[in-house]
Amino acid sequence: MPPEPPIPNNASTAAALAASRSKRVSTACDFCRKRKKKCDFRYPNCSACSRAGVRCTIPPPGPQVANSSVPRDQLENLQKRVKWLEEIVRRKTGITVTDMATGTPVDGEGDPDWWYQVPSIIATGSRSAATSMPSPAGSGGSSVTAAGTSEASPGVGAELPNVGEIFRDQLEHRRPSVARPSTSPRVLRLGSLEEAEQVSGKYFDSMDFQYPFLSRTEFMGHLRYIYAGGVPTPEVHNMYHIVVAIALLMGSADPNKAADFYHASQETMSAALQNEDLPAVRALLCLALYTMFATSGPSIWHVLGSTLRLAVSMGLHKPKIYSSPTEEEMAKRAFWSLYNLDRLISSTLGRPLGIADEDISVDLPREINEDGTEAPGASAMTIPLQVMRLRRIFSRIYRYLYSNLPRPSPQEVAVTLSQFRRELDEWRMNAPVIPGAILYSTSYFDYLYYTTILLMYRPSERNPTPDTTSIISCGDSSIQVIRSYWDNYSVGKLKWIWLTLSQLYFAGITILWCLEQNARAWREHLTPPWQPDEEMMRRAIQAVVVLLEEFGKRRPGVDRLAETFRHQSTMIFSQMAYHQQQLKLQPQQLPQHPHLHQHQQHQQLQQQQAQLQMQQPLMPPQPFSMPTMGTPQASTVPLAPVLDDVLLVDSNATMPMIDPQMAEQLFYSYNWFQEEMASYYTL
Known part of the structure; x- marks a missing residue:
């Protein structure tokens, strides 16, 4: 009597059936359709095709892109292979291509091996090879060759590509830009929208003349949205809270209230900094300004260092192609505001500059108002532009005098300082006077002029013994x-x-x-x-x-x-x-007897001092009354x-x-x- 077949395990049978059903395709095969027979849709070959010994094929899915049929399991095999290849790309380059459209340029714009040609290009020095080599996507330049270089330029190395830019995206495991969260944590509000607009206006009335990296119109729009009950995005949440915190400190308000707004801004700081983009640069610049007014918070030196590295990584220090003129102008304003802060903080602390002037090729911002109209000499950007021009002169003075380079001769120092002085005088003479901002277009320019004169003429590492001109200029400017x-x-x-x-x-x-x-x-x-x-x-x-x-x-x-x-x-x-x-x-009025008693000398000096005061009296003592802060x-x-x-x-x-x-x-x-x-x- 033959043995009875084993009873199959229910669990394994259910799993097998589930797997079989998951692979079923509800499309009749070509063989069954021609014979007008019912197809049992078995995978990967139906029963009829198996008995006939033919390959089980189905019509191509979707639009008819091909006339020939494809194997029933070809789509699944292709999907598996695509996922496998995408995972290899992600592990090798750090680039996630899953959500990219097919045909999107990733590296080399068509030639995946172009960056391996760099050593041979450098070895041969071929200009034609360098100019024909495409630039890496996202590097911020349209070509790896130096922009604006003449074909006949004899400069050494002018024909070579920027190796750092070429290898940057290839050698770093860079995190891709992703959308920030759509929700934000708690939102602090002042008593009313009017109060919030008044407090925020103090920030723009003061800081915007020096660091115009925020748009006043855009910020006030976000402010009204927040006070209408809207939920801001993380970057707007961060910017709103820290700007209010800075404005409260500027107005000598309760420091605890300003600290509350600052701590609220830190709840979205990580989200604001998650991408290498302009909102991240703005968030760091706001943080740096806050540390100027507060006694707590991070080191402004470290914050500015991180901001400069982020800006250089984004290529803000070089000309770039942007999606719109507005984005281009705001990027320029952010970089030059950062440049202004870097020069000011470095010179105050006696530390090196964060970026060399010769490494900067981006133009200064244009004189454009908030409504987009360009008004040279009379726009909201006229005064900030004048400040930026002065900082460029300021930067060269600082690098010349406050460095460890060999000490120049006094004659060379005199000639160089004379040239700097002519530049400063020309800057002050050409400074525009804007009736709507007299304080900043007259006395503020004077203040910046004299602080720069002071930096230039006071004792420094390369000019420790200034001449008479320096002494006079230092005293008067101080x-x-x-x-x-x-x-x-x-x-x-x-x-x-x-x-x-x-x-x-x-x-x-x-x-x-x-x-x-x-x-x-x-x-x-x-x-x-x-x-x-x-x-x-x-x-x-x-x-x-x-x-x-x-x-x-x-x-x-x-x-x-x-x-x-x-x-x-x-x-x-x-x-x-x-x-x-x-x-x-007179000499005889002050006898120098070696045995004269010290007390007699003291009495004589007191009498002479009284006579001197009668001849040329000093300022009489005046009562001092502390002005009430905020009251003119x-x-x-x-x-x-x-x-x-x-x-x-x-x-x-x-x-x-x-x-x-x-x-x-x-x-x-x-x-x-x-x-x-x-x-x-x-x-």
Whole structure:
């Protein structure tokens, strides 16, 4: 009796049937259709085709792209092979092509092996090969050859492609750009839309003249959408919150409220930075501006470094082809705002520039208003453009004077500084005056002009001993810089940020350095090089002391800086008074007996000091009243009575020591202050 067949396992049978059904195709094969028989749709060959020994084929799916039929399992095999090839491309190059349309250029625009030709092109130096080689997609250039290079140019290497651009996308495992999330976390709102527009307007009225990387019209549109109950995208969420945080800090509002908006912006920071695009650059620029006003947050030095690397990776420093003129202009504004910030922060901290000027080939933005109309000399971009032009001169001055290159001869320094001075004077003479922004088109240009003069003429690594012209320019420019800050303080518009603190301190100690040069000339029986207005000079020093003390009430650590400056200024003014006495007195009026008692010398000096004060009285002490911040004052705020009662003797009735190294100490205090700034603000 034959054995009974084994009972099949129910689980395995069900799985097999399910797999068989999943591969069934409900299209009758060609063989069954011709015979007009019912097809059982078995996969991959139906029963009729198996019995007849013919290949089971079906009509091609979709539109009739071919006349011949295809095997029933060909579509599945092709799909498997496509997925396999897409996975290989993703692993080898980091490029995801699943969602790309067929025929989309990925690398080389048709020649997948073009980038392997680079070594041979460099070896042969063939210009024709270089010009015929296509550029990598997404590199930001239409060709790897240098744009605008003449065919007859004899420049070495001009015929070679940019190897870094060619290999960049091939050697990096770059994350593709993907759509940001459509929802955002919590949204903080001010009391009303009107209040939000007023607070945001403070940001654009101040920062847009220097860093115009945001569109005011676009931002206000997003603002109205948010206050109407809309849910912003992550990049808009981030931009809205941090702009409001900056504006609140600028208006001396509650710092806790500004911190709340800042922390809300950080909830979408990672989403705003997930792609290499313009919204990511804007998010980092906003973060850098926030760190200028706040005592907390990341290091502005690190933020700007990351932003510059992102901008260079995107090719913002070079001419590119954009989808629209608006996108092109906003990209230019973002890059040049970043350039402005980099030059300012680097020079303040005494650190290298983030990008060299010779590596920048993109043009400056055009003078276009928010409505798209171009108005040279009278647009919203006229003042920012003038600032950008100055920063380019500023950058060359900084690189020439503040570097470790061999020290040039005094003659070369004099000639070079004279050329820079002519450029600065020409820039100031050509600066446009806009009636709608008098503050920024007159006094603001003056302030930028004098700060650049100060950078150029003060002691530096390559010009440690400036000449008479430098001393005079330093002293006069420092007074003007301090006067600009004092005017803003008097009307309650001074920005209590570390950049203001640094510029104020630099100007103050430069005046002291100039006065020390005068004292040195007196010691050597020479005419003092700087002849300032006595009252204006003293009031400038007093203003620095007062403002440093006010900074100390708002920023930790500045009290030590104020004490150092007060000590330096006291020493300098003591030297001035002493040498002025020596010049006024005749030799016989001050007998030099070796056995004269010290107390008698002290009495004699006090009498001579009283006579000197009667002949040339100092400024009388004036009461000081602190202006209410935010409330304009009708008259100038009086200064505190400091330095006008400088004594030539201390509490022990002894003469103060005349320090011959005071000028050197003042020079090195620049570097000391830069380190202090970095420690105060974690820069």
